[in-house]
Amino acid sequence: MGSGASKNNSTQQTPRTQGTPRRPQATTNRGGHFQEVELQAPGQGRTINMSSRSQQSTPRSTPSNQQTRYARHSTNPNGSLYHGQSTAATSRENRRTNEEKEEDVQFETFLHQNGREFICAVRAGKRYYLDDWHSHDWQFFPERWYSEGTLVPLNTGESHGQNRVPSARNADDNDDRVGHLKHPKRGKVQTYLMEERHYVHFFFDKYSGKWLRLPIGWELHHELVKQMVDHVEEALPKWRDRADILALLRACNYNPDECIGTYLVLEEDDWLLPQRTSKDAKADEMKDEKIQELTEKLHKLESELLAEKKARVEAEQQLSELVEKYSKISADATSAQRQVEAMQQSRPKTARPKTPQVAIVPLVSERDLEELNQQVKNLHKTHVRLKMDMLRNIGSINAVISDAIKAASDLKKSDVGSKQELEEIRSLYQREALQRRLLYNQLQELRGNIRVFCRPRRDDRARNCLGFPSDQDITVTNQDGGKKTFSFDKVYTSDSTQENIFVDTQPIITSCVDGYNVCLLAYGQTGSGKTFTMMGPDNNPGINIRAISELLKVCSERSETKSFTLKVSMVEIYNETVQDLLTEDTKVLELSMVGNSVKIPNIMEMPVKEVKDIKEIMKLGDSNRKTASTKMNSTSSRSHLVLMITVEGEDKVTGAISKGVLTLCDLAGSERISKTEATGQRLVEAAAINKSLSALGQVFLALRESQLHIPYRNSKLTQILRPCLGGDAKACLFVNISPDVSNSQETCNTLEFGSNARQVALGQAKQNIQKKGGGFPPR
Numbered sequence: 001m002g003s004g005a006s007k008n009n010s011t012q013q014t015p016r017t018q019g020t021p022r023r024p025q026a027t028t029n030r031g032g033h034f035q036e037v038e039l040q041a042p043g044q045g046r047t048i049n050m051s052s053r054s055q056q057s058t059p060r061s062t063p064s065n066q067q068t069r070y071a072r073h074s075t076n077p078n079g080s081l082y083h084g085q086s087t088a089a090t091s092r093e094n095r096r097t098n099e100e101k102e103e104d105v106q107f108e109t110f111l112h113q114n115g116r117e118f119i120c121a122v123r124a125g126k127r128y129y130l131d132d133w134h135s136h137d138w139q140f141f142p143e144r145w146y147s148e149g150t151l152v153p154l155n156t157g158e159s160h161g162q163n164r165v166p167s168a169r170n171a172d173d174n175d176d177r178v179g180h181l182k183h184p185k186r187g188k189v190q191t192y193l194m195e196e197r198h199y200v201h202f203f204f205d206k207y208s209g210k211w212l213r214l215p216i217g218w219e220l221h222h223e224l225v226k227q228m229v230d231h232v233e234e235a236l237p238k239w240r241d242r243a244d245i246l247a248l249l250r251a252c253n254y255n256p257d258e259c260i261g262t263y264l265v266l267e268e269d270d271w272l273l274p275q276r277t278s279k280d281a282k283a284d285e286m287k288d289e290k291i292q293e294l295t296e297k298l299h300k301l302e303s304e305l306l307a308e309k310k311a312r313v314e315a316e317q318q319l320s321e322l323v324e325k326y327s328k329i330s331a332d333a334t335s336a337q338r339q340v341e342a343m344q345q346s347r348p349k350t351a352r353p354k355t356p357q358v359a360i361v362p363l364v365s366e367r368d369l370e371e372l373n374q375q376v377k378n379l380h381k382t383h384v385r386l387k388m389d390m391l392r393n394i395g396s397i398n399a400v401i402s403d404a405i406k407a408a409s410d411l412k413k414s415d416v417g418s419k420q421e422l423e424e425i426r427s428l429y430q431r432e433a434l435q436r437r438l439l440y441n442q443l444q445e446l447r448g449n450i451r452v453f454c455r456p457r458r459d460d461r462a463r464n465c466l467g468f469p470s471d472q473d474i475t476v477t478n479q480d481g482g483k484k485t486f487s488f489d490k491v492y493t494s495d496s497t498q499e500n501i502f503v504d505t506q507p508i509i510t511s512c513v514d515g516y517n518v519c520l521l522a523y524g525q526t527g528s529g530k531t532f533t534m535m536g537p538d539n540n541p542g543i544n545i546r547a548i549s550e551l552l553k554v555c556s557e558r559s560e561t562k563s564f565t566l567k568v569s570m571v572e573i574y575n576e577t578v579q580d581l582l583t584e585d586t587k588v589l590e591l592s593m594v595g596n597s598v599k600i601p602n603i604m605e606m607p608v609k610e611v612k613d614i615k616e617i618m619k620l621g622d623s624n625r626k627t628a629s630t631k632m633n634s635t636s637s638r639s640h641l642v643l644m645i646t647v648e649g650e651d652k653v654t655g656a657i658s659k660g661v662l663t664l665c666d667l668a669g670s671e672r673i674s675k676t677e678a679t680g681q682r683l684v685e686a687a688a689i690n691k692s693l694s695a696l697g698q699v700f701l702a703l704r705e706s707q708l709h710i711p712y713r714n715s716k717l718t719q720i721l722r723p724c725l726g727g728d729a730k731a732c733l734f735v736n737i738s739p740d741v742s743n744s745q746e747t748c749n750t751l752e753f754g755s756n757a758r759q760v761a762l763g764q765a766k767q768n769i770q771k772k773g774g775g776f777p778p779r
């Protein structure tokens with residue numbers, strides 16, 4: 001360990017890792033005779049070559065001899081070995097041949113009491129020491145040093161006879177060094193108490209003048225040991241107990257690599273963890289016992305509680321049975337008491353039988369006995385009579401009750417009768433209302449009024465400002481509380497379905513098959529539900545799809561007498577230009593006015609034969625449609641969409657041809673420009689929309705006032721709609737409104753527009769039927 005100490009336990013030597021503190025080394029050739037021994041002083045790296053000294057009669061040895069001999073040395077009380085103290089060894093030494101002795105070299109460490117160490121070598125009975133600190137030469141060992149220190153042989157600890165470890169199989173049972181460990185994971189582990197020679201770290205205690213073993217606590221402060229422990233700790237960061245590391249290092253003869261190797265083999269082993277003291281174990285044991293005791297107590301209490309609960313339920317049941325019995329008995333007792341009382345009251349007052357004067361007449365006379373008998377008989381008769389009376393009375397009460405029941409059922413019947421009457425009156429009223437509506441419709445038809453339907457949008461989050469006093473009236477309450485009422489041909493509530501809406505317009509729409517021109521417009525502010533009403537979502541279609549499907553249905557129903565063709569065109573009026581939505585490049589269309597009619601040359605007309613065709617056409621048109629977002633509705637359409645369905649029917653008998661056009665128009669939002677805060681392109685769009693919608697309003701005004709000039713030409717929209725508003729068509733207007741109070745002003749404007757339109761009388765609609773060979777006026 002100290003300067004010049006050598007390591008010769010080479011059987012357990014592990015390869016050195018970089019950074020491992022250098023340990024004293026002796027390299028030997030184990031194959032045969034001694035050739036060379038290098039001794040290296042730690043930290044100095046100096047090597048003394050003994051072979052070079054052999055010519056100067058310096059010791060030579062074979063390592064095997066060296067090892068064998070030192071294994072036989074006895075230990076002193078400190079655990080160190082004394083050289084030359086064993087007489088047996090000495091005698092054996094003497095038996096060796098001189099030649100052998102000449103060749104034998106024994107190495108030792110001399111620990112001087114002044115704290116210094118020297119390497120010693122014994123050859124041919126002479127001891128030398130290496131004054132490594134000064135001359136680097138082998139010197140004769142001074143005689144006085146025998147009393148000034150200790151000689152410690154450099155022991156290999158290898159292959160000593162005593163240390164030959166038996167194999168796990170042939171371990172000798174009589175050998176008390178053989179033992180076992182019961183490991184929790186590895187099971188039975190065989191052990192062997194091997195005797196090995198190890199370095200033992202001493203310090204010189206100047207007070208006692210002795211070399212004493214270094215305690216672990218001291219040793220951890222030793223520079224070289226500290227480095228070794230640091231090294232192990234660095235390699236095994238999980239292992240933090242330095243004293244523990246040093247303990248294993250000691251066991252591994254201060255070989256950090258072996259120490260690391262041993263630890264890695266047993267890593268994760270619970271036994272490597274710091275052992276608990278017996279005190280801890282006892283405390284844990286007591287804790288476990290306490291837990292066990294408490295758990296048992298808890299179980300006992302739980303079962304007691306359960307039994308108590310059961311007993312309580314049973315007791316409660318018994319109690320309720322007793323209460324029931326008691327109430328029954330007391331009811332019986334009360335009724336018996338009443339009966340007795342009643343009997344007593346109705347009993348004729350007969351003289352109480354006199355108590356026989358027993359004291360005077362000791363024996364009952366025969367007369368008295370007879371009287372008593374008579375009285376008993378009378379009592380019995382009275383009892384029977386009372387009983388009969390009671391039975392008779394019960395009968396009459398029953399009769400009264402059945403009378404009452406009968407009267408009640410009579411009353412019920414009469415109630416049913418009045419209900420029936422009520423039903424009849426109600427159905428009469430409904431019939432009457434229907435008739436009135438039909439007459440009203442006929443009148444409207446005759447007058448050619450534009451029929452106006454009002455549909456509020458469904459909005460669950462809105463602060464509602466609408467009221468529905470009847471199905472023809474609607475009230476709007478503005479933010480200041482002011483209320484306005486408007487009347488229309490039909491006012492729907494927000495809950496109305498697409499189906500409800502379509503049902504009311506269905507007869508007008510289907511009149512198209514008879515050659516009428518029909519027009520349906522949806523007017524209202526952005527986001528009020530115009531597109532929802534006209535087009536609707538795929539899963540809940542609006543008027544457009546339903547109308548075309550219905551036309552297809554009616555046409556097929558009449559196919560026996562007439563052959564029909566249906567054609568659809570779709571245009572968009574955007575910024576006062578008419579664009580064909582059914583052509584790929586959304587071709588711009590020019591309108592030409594021919595007299596009172598309008599012609600749209602080159603417009604695409606697509607034939608429709610089945611419902612699936614409609615959907616495809618709608619899809620194509622929709623994808624071509626320009627939509628842009630505004631502040632109010634991000635998907636708001638900023639153009640008018642006009643769908644024209646032409647139904648031509650040829651009578652199979654007469655050859656007469658009817659032609660009706662159904663125009664379905666989803667107008668652009670009618671809100672004021674200021675409200676949308678539109679700028680740039682959006683402002684231009686809004687201006688164009690405003691222009692066309694006010695042109696429509698002007699047309700309605702002119703028609704309502706029967707002016708001579710109707711300003712159709714003021715916008716593309718009114719030009720296209722001219723055939724529908726010009727006199728021979730049927731027109732319906734949907735005014736779509738928002739229920740939210742924040743839109744009440746826009747809602748009033750829309751309803752105002754609808755009210756004005758409602759007063760327009762277009763005159764009686766005319767059928768467009770041409771006899772065979774005739775022609776239709778241009779549309």
Ligand SMILES: Nc1ncnc2c1ncn2[C@@H]1O[C@H](COP(=O)(O)OP(=O)(O)OP(=O)(O)O)[C@@H](O)[C@H]1O
Pocket residue numbers: 456457458494524525526527528529530531532533633635636637667668669670736
């Ligand atoms: N009756 C209704 N029930 C349920 N949802 C509705 C109803 N009416 C409208 N909506 C919904 O309100 C939103 C706006 O409706 P829609 O697009 O039809 O308004 P619009 O008046 O056509 O707007 P724009 O003028 O911008 O085209 C849509 O999401 C639509 O589905």
